Structures are given as C-alpha cells and as structure tokens.
Amino acid sequence: xxxxxxIITGIFLGGLYAVIGLGLSLVFGVMKLVNLAHGAxxxxxxxxxxxxxxxxxxxxxxxxxxxxxxAFILGYCIQKFLVNRxxxxxxxxxxxxxxxxxxxxxxxxxxxxxxxxxxxxxxxSVKGLSxxxxxxxxxxxxxxxxxxxxxxxLHWLLNKTYIGLSIRCAVQDPVAxxxxxxxxxxxxxxxxxxxxxxxxxxxxxxGLTFPFNPVSSFTYLFIAFGVVVIGGLGSMxxxxxxxxxxxxxxxxxxxxxxxxxxxxxxxxxxxxMLAIRPQGIFGVKE
Amino acid sequence: xxxxxxxxxxxxxxxxxMALLPVVGIGWYTLHVLFLFFVYLALANMxxxxxxxxxxxxxxxxxxxxxAGYTLAMLLWFFDTPLYIAxxxxxxAATAFAAVLSIPLFRMRGFYFSIGTLLLNEIxxxxxxxxxxxxxxxxxxxxxxxxxxxxGLSPISIYYLALAVGIASIILMRFILGSKLGAGLMAIxxxxxxxxxxxxxxxxxKLYSFLIATFFTGLAACVFYLFQGHIExxxxxxxxxxNVMLMAVIIGGISTEEGPIVGSAIVVLLSQLLPRYAEYxxxxxxxLLTLIITFTPPGIIGMMxxxxxxxxxxKYLSKPIT
Numbered sequence: 001x002x003x004x005x006x007i008i009t010g011i012f013l014g015g016l017y018a019v020i021g022l023g024l025s026l027v028f029g030v031m032k033l034v035n036l037a038h039g040a041x042x043x044x045x046x047x048x049x050x051x052x053x054x055x056x057x058x059x060x061x062x063x064x065x066x067x068x069x070x071a072f073i074l075g076y077c078i079q080k081f082l083v084n085r086x087x088x089x090x091x092x093x094x095x096x097x098x099x100x101x102x103x104x105x106x107x108x109x110x111x112x113x114x115x116x117x118x119x120x121x122x123x124x125s126v127k128g129l130s131x132x133x134x135x136x137x138x139x140x141x142x143x144x145x146x147x148x149x150x151x152x153x154l155h156w157l158l159n160k161t162y163i164g165l166s167i168r169c170a171v172q173d174p175v176a177x178x179x180x181x182x183x184x185x186x187x188x189x190x191x192x193x194x195x196x197x198x199x200x201x202x203x204x205x206x207g208l209t210f211p212f213n214p215v216s217s218f219t220y221l222f223i224a225f226g227v228v229v230i231g232g233l234g235s236m237x238x239x240x241x242x243x244x245x246x247x248x249x250x251x252x253x254x255x256x257x258x259x260x261x262x263x264x265x266x267x268x269x270x271x272x273m274l275a276i277r278p279q280g281i282f283g284v285k286e
Numbered sequence: 287x288x289x290x291x292x293x294x295x296x297x298x299x300x301x302x303x304m305a306l307l308p309v310v311g312i313g314w315y316t317l318h319v320l321f322l323f324f325v326y327l328a329l330a331n332m333x334x335x336x337x338x339x340x341x342x343x344x345x346x347x348x349x350x351x352x353x354a355g356y357t358l359a360m361l362l363w364f365f366d367t368p369l370y371i372a373x374x375x376x377x378x379a380a381t382a383f384a385a386v387l388s389i390p391l392f393r394m395r396g397f398y399f400s401i402g403t404l405l406l407n408e409i410x411x412x413x414x415x416x417x418x419x420x421x422x423x424x425x426x427x428x429x430x431x432x433x434x435x436x437x438g439l440s441p442i443s444i445y446y447l448a449l450a451v452g453i454a455s456i457i458l459m460r461f462i463l464g465s466k467l468g469a470g471l472m473a474i475x476x477x478x479x480x481x482x483x484x485x486x487x488x489x490x491x492k493l494y495s496f497l498i499a500t501f502f503t504g505l506a507a508c509v510f511y512l513f514q515g516h517i518e519x520x521x522x523x524x525x526x527x528x529n530v531m532l533m534a535v536i537i538g539g540i541s542t543e544e545g546p547i548v549g550s551a552i553v554v555l556l557s558q559l560l561p562r563y564a565e566y567x568x569x570x571x572x573x574l575l576t577l578i579i580t581f582t583p584p585g586i587i588g589m590m591x592x593x594x595x596x597x598x599x600x601k602y603l604s605k606p607i608t
Contacts, residue, residue, distance in 0.1 A: 034397045036404075085580050092343055095397055096536065097579045099345075103529060103572035111569070218525065222408060225401055260416040267409045274402045275390035 004134055006251040012140035014247030015147030016209065018240045019202040020220055021227030022154055023195035025239055028228060030171050030191045033083075033091060036098040039221030040105035041196050044071060045203020046212045047109055049120055060120045060204050067204060068197045075196030079189040087188070102217060109214040120207040139209050146205055147243070150198060151236055157194065167191055219263070226270035232279055245269070301453050308442045321445050321513065323554045324452030328506035329527070330534035330546035330553075331455040332499040335462065338541035340495040341475040345528055346403030347503050349410045352522035354380035354504030355511040356414065359433035369437060373508045380504035381497050388493055411523035432518030435511055444513045451509055455502055459543055462498065471495055526568070533571050537578055539585030548586055 024038045035041075048067050049060040058066075078101065086093040127138040158164035169177040170187045178184055206212065206220070223246065231242025246266055253265035308317060329347070336342045358376035361367040367375070387406070394402045415431055439447075462468045470491040473481040482488055511517050530553055538549025556574075557567045582589050590596040 034401060082576060082580055086583075089583055091397065092337075093579050093583055095343065095400060096532070097576055099532070100572050100576035100579065103568060104576065107566075107569040107572060111565070218408065222405060261412070264409065264412040264416065267405055267412065271390070271402060271405050271409065274398055274405075275393050278394060278398050 003252075003255070005136075006255040007248065008131070008134070008136055009140060010248035010251035011244055012136065012144045012247070013251060014244030015144035015240075016140075016202065016205060016243070017223055017227050017246050018231075018243030019143075019147050019150045019198065019205070020224045021231070021239050021243060022150060023198040023202075024224040025228045025231075025233060026154070026198075027191060027195045029233055030167055031087065031094075031188055033087065033094050033098070034225070035192075035195070036095065036221060037102035037105065038195070038199060038224050039217035039219065040102040040109075041071070041075070041199040042203040042206065042220045042224070043109065043212055043214070043217045044074070044105065044196075045200030046120065046207030046216075047113055047118075047203075048200065049204045049207050050113065050118055053120060053122075059122060060208060064201065064204060067200050071196040071200035072193040075193035076189045078196075079192035080185065083192065084185050084188060102221070106214045106217050109217075113214075115214055117211040117213045118207075119211040120204070122208065137209075139205075143205050143209060146201070147240070150201060151240065154194075154198065155236060163190055222267060222270065226266065226273070229270055229273050229278060297453070297456070301449070304449055305446070308445060314441075317441070317445055319554055319558050321448045322558060323550055324448040325506050325510050326530055326534055326550040326553055327452040327547060328455040329503060329531045330538070330550045331459050332502045332506075333531035334535045334540065334546050335459060335495055336499050338535065338545075339463065339468065339475060340471045340492055341478075342492060342496060343397075343400045344403045344496070344499075345400050346406035347500075347531060348523050348525065348527040349403075349406040350380045350384055350500045350503055351507035351510075351527055352407075352410055352414070352517075352519070353383050354507045355517045355522050356433070358508050358511060359435045359517050362435055362437065363433055369439070369512075373505070376508050377501050377504040380507075381501045384497055384500040385493075388496060392489065392492065407523045407525065407528070411519050414519035414523070432516060434516050435514070437512045437515075439512060441513070444509065447509045447512070451502075451505055455506075456543075456547070458498075458502065462495075463543070467491060467494055529568065529571065533575050536575055536585055537571075539587030539589075542585070542587045542591075545585055545587040552586075 020038075020042055023041070024035060027033055027035045027038075045067055048070065049063055052058040052063040052066065053060055082101070083094055083097055086097040124138055124142075128135040129138045129141055130136075158167065166177070166182045166187050167190070169180065169182055170184055174184055177187075226246050227239055227242040229242070230245050231238030231240070246269065249269050250262050250266045254262040257265065304320065307320070329351075333344075333347060336344045336347075354376045357379040358372055361372040361375060362369075391399060391402055418431060437444075463472075470481065470486045473484065473486055474488055474491060478488060534549035534553045535546050536549070537552055538547065539545030553571065556570060578585060584591075
C-alpha cells in the first residue's frame with residue numbers, strides 16, 4: 001500500500017479547492033446569499049485564459065494581470081445591475097437570479113468554445129517535481145503556493161484596507177453602516193467583484209491542472225460549496241481545512257474505490273456535512 | 287369542492303379538444319409539441335407546489351425523475367412487468383427515495399435545502415454512471431448505464447397518457463390548494479413561526495407536499511421516458527430538466543395557479559418552435575429568466591392580474607387561490 005502519492009496530491013489539490021471556496025465564502029458571509037453562479041465564474045477565468053492563450057499566445061499566469069481586473073468589473077456590474085435588484089425582494093429571487101446567470105454563462109461558453117473538454121497547456125503544466133523517490137506534478141505545487149498567496153491577499157484586503165473595513169461594517173450591521181455614509185449597494189458590488197476576481201484566479205490554475213468544459217461550472221460550484229460547508233463560514237482557516245478534507249476525500253476515494261466513484265464520495269461527504277453540521281467544523285451556530 | 291362552474295366547463299372542453307386532436311389527424315410535429323407541453327406542465331405544476339406554495343425551493347427534482355425513469359426501465363427490462371404495475375411502482379420508488387432522503391434534507395433550512403437537493407442530481411448521475419447492473423462476462427463492470435425502454439405503446443396512446451397527467455396535475459393543484467393541507471402550506475410559507483403557533487404541523491405539511499410533488503414528477507418522467515424509449519444517466523439527471531420547471535414557473539408566475547400553464551407554453555414554444563435557433567434556446571430562456579426576476583418578479587400572470595381586462599375575465603371564473 002503506497003498512500004504517499006494520494007495523500008500528497010490530496011493536500012495540494014485541497015489548496016486549490018480552498019481558493020475556489022474563498023470567493024463563495026466571502027459573498028455568503030457578506031450578503032447571506034449562495035451564489036449559484038460561482039462555478040460559472042470560476043470557469044470564466046479558465047476560458048478567458050484559454051482565449052488569451054489562443055489569440056495572443058499569452059501565458060495564463062501572466063494573463064492574470066488582464067483576467068483579474070476583467071473579472072472584477074464583470075462581478076461589480078452583475079451585482080450592481082442584476083443581483084442588487086433581486087436582493088431587495090428577498091433571498092429566493094436572488095438565489096434564482098444567480099442560477100439564471102450561471103445558465104447564461106454556461107451556454108455562452110458552449111456557443112463560443114464548444115462543449116468539448118479544453119485545457120490550458122503550457123510547458124510547466126505538464127512537468128513533474130520529484131520529492132524524494134516520488135514525483136508530484138509541478139502544477140499541484142504551484143496551486144498550493146497560490147492558495148497561500150490568495151489567502152494572505154484576502155486577509156490583507158479585509159483587515160487592512162478601507163474597502164475591507166466597509167465590507168466588515170456591512171456584515172455587522174447594514175443599517176448602521178448606511179447611517180455612517182457607506183453605500184451598501186456599492187459595498188455589495190465590490191464584494192461580488194472581489195469574489196469573482198478570486199474565482200477567476202482559481203479558474204486559471206484549475207485550467208492549468210484539469211481539463212474543463214461548460215458543465216464543469218456545476219462541479220466547481222459543488223466543490224466551492226463543499227469547502228465552505230466543511231470548513232465553516234467566515235473562517236479563513238476553516239476554508240483551508242475544508243479544501244484539504246475535500247481534496248483528500250477525493251484522492252483517497254480514487255485510490256481505494258477507483259476513479260469512477262471519486263466525485264461520488266466527495267459529494268456524499270458534502271451532503272452528510274450539510275445534514276449534520278451545516279455551520280461547518282469551525283463554525284459557530286447562529 | 288367540485289362545484290360546477292365556468293372553470294371546470296372550460297377545462298373539460300379544452301381537454302376534449304386536445305383528446306380529439308389525434309383523431310382528426312393532426313400532424314405528428316404538433317402532437318409532439320403538445321406532448322412536451324403536457325409533460326412540462328405537470329413538472330412545472332409540481333415545482334410550483336414546492337417552491338411557490340410550500341417554500342421548498344427544491345433543485346433536486348431531476349434526481350427523482352431519473353430514479354422513476356430508471357425503476358421503470360429496469361422493471362420492464364428485467365421482469366417484463368406490465369405497464370399498469372410498472373408505472374405506479376416507478377413513482378412509488380421515487381417517492382420512497384424522497385421519503386428516506388427527507389430525513390437529512392428537512393434538517394437543512396432555506397438555501398441549504400436548495401444546495402442539498404441540487405447535489406442529489408450530481409450524486410445520482412455519478413452513481414448511475416458507475417453502476418452497471420447487467421453482467422458482461424470478462425469485464426470488471428457490466429454494461430447498462432443506459433437502458434432501452436420497450437413499452438409497445440403507440441405514440442398516440444403515450445400522448446393520451448401525457449394529456450391525462452397534465453390535466454390531472456391541474457386538478458390536483460386545485461384540490462390541494464383548496465384543502466386543509468394547502469391552507470397550512472400557505473400559512474407556513476407566509477410566516478413559519480406564526481403558523482406553528484396556530485397549531486400547524488410544519489414538518490408533516492412540508493413532507494406531504496414534498497412526497498406528492500415527487501410522486502407526480504415521477505409520473506411525468508415515466509410518461510416522458512416511455513416516449514423517448516431509452517434512458518441514460520447524463521440526460522436523466524440533467525440540470526436542463528430543472529431549467530424547464532424553473533423557467534416555466536417563474537416566467538409564467540410563481541405562486542399562481544395559471545402561471546405554470548402559460549410558462550410551460552412559452553418554454554415549449556421557445557424550445558421547439560424555433561428549430562433554427564435550437565442551440566440558443568437555453569440562452570434565450572436564461573436571459574428571459576434573469577430579466578423577469580429583475581424587472582417583473584411576479585411573472586407574466588402576476589403582471590396581468592394588475593390589468594383590468596384580466597380581472598374582468600376572472601369574474602366569470604372562481605377566485606384564484608394565492
């Protein structure tokens with residue numbers, strides 16, 4: 001029994017899953033809204049990276065300079081013009097509108113890029129890195145590093161900047177925040193923008209790691225949600241642990257039960273977590 | 287409950303016209319569109335019962351449809367069960383599946399419930415892709431992720447089945463909404479705590495509506511798969527079924543009785559009568575859905591109820607239940 005390889009890939013994969021979950025967790029924490037389009041936003045990063053790679057031969061990691069601002073503007077506009085309106089009516093219309101957005105995006109990807117699997121192929125995405133006698137794909141290590149960078153960045157953004165301060169105010173007491181002259185609509189739009197930026201960042205690295213197609217939107221939505229549900233809301237450590245639990249459960253399931261049931265076990269873990277402890281391992285019951 | 291009023295006369299006349307259409311020799315294409323309309327109508331009505339009247343935004347109906355379809359396919363494939371036993375058995379299997387799952391699902395509240403049910407589709411799809419019940423000598427797993435469904439029914443009798451299920455779903459909605467269960471459900475939807483204080487058993491009401499909706503969704507699925515003649519996991523547990531229900535209900539008007547009828551007609555027309563733009567129809571529906579939620583959340587019927595003409599027309603029918 002050689003468990004080293006599945007465990008180490010599981011942990012590295014978990015780092016990437018945590019980045020997928022970060023944006024969802026942020027929106028969920030600030031607006032109490034499950035963004036069903038989050039998976040489609042993740043794949044948005046992958047497809048934009050693919051378009052830039054095909055059109056200009058731009059390296060996907062370099063292209064992040066273009067991708068992240070585009071994603072931010074898109075997220076800001078979606079929240080400003082669509083979700084904010086629905087949000088005033090209650091959480092259900094807002095939930096359904098994000099579902100509508102995810103259908104629109106998934107179908108757009110299908111029209112533009114065909115329903116077949118694509119991947120971002122670069123010279124470093126296929127290289128291996130040897131740790132002792134074992135070899136780990138280099139891209140998995142990059143994923144893990146990106147996870148730490150993304151988490152530090154979000155931490156800095158939320159705790160050290162004025163935007164972060166206004167977001168935290170809006171979470172604590174929206175009415176009081178309004179009285180202090182914070183525009184809640186603007187803060188919500190910024191939040192979705194930031195969430196989409198992190199989603200597209202995760203999307204680029206996912207595209208480098210795995211092949212993707214328009215239907216991947218839904219798979220990544222479940223992974224993101226699983227990370228948030230396992231780790232618990234609003235806790236950065238929780239999101240990280242959640243990602244690793246999910247990553248490990250998938251690679252270990254693939255090792256013991258075969259590749260066919262890999263995602264099945266991950267989904268069952270999420271489902272059981274939802275039923276038993278929806279506030280997560282580290283979460284506090286509201 | 288069943289007073290003879292203009293509404294029932296209208297319904298009976300329309301049903302008779304629909305039933306006579308194949309006899310007078312209408313084209314196959316029109317018949318196919320009508321068939322889809324009735325299947326979508328039953329699905330939309332049941333989703334409206336869940337989301338519009340019970341406050342259960344279930345995104346997992348395709349899972350129950352797939353379970354019903356697979357049970358039907360396997361009963362016909364392995365046991366050659368006659369249809370009048372196989373169809374109720376398939377619906378019962380879906381309902382039993384829903385009943386078992388209601389224990390974990392009803393622990394989830396609000397959008398946790400939505401996500402939990404949405405996950406069901408994926409869980410079922412992955413499982414049915416992996417599970418191959420037909421043994422193939424020499425292979426590690428057998429064949430048969432997909433099944434043929436041999437019913438021996440003519441397309442016209444399947445059309446009549448769809449007609450019956452569609453009309454039955456309209457009558458069922460009226461019956462439930464007029465009953466004690468419907469009153470309880472609407473009270474829960476409007477204010478759960480107040481309803482509980484008035485002595486309404488919240489868990490039981492929601493469970494009944496969930497099970498009834500699942501049974502009828504399964505029935506509609508059986509009719510559809512009898513027509514399609516085969517079933518496979520990717521199509522059976524596909525999100526596109528969810529899109530149909532959601533769009534029909536929201537475009538037509540959620541929490542209204544007429545809404546799903548209008549909505550299903552629009553969805554069928556958009557997806558079938560624009561064959562040249564068939565690939566764009568999900569996109570068009572998605573945009574329509576987003577626009578409707580943003581600008582007129584009550585849907586088309588909700589909008590029409592504000593006009594004088596529609597209200598004048600309603601005078602001749604019985605009062606709508608909201």
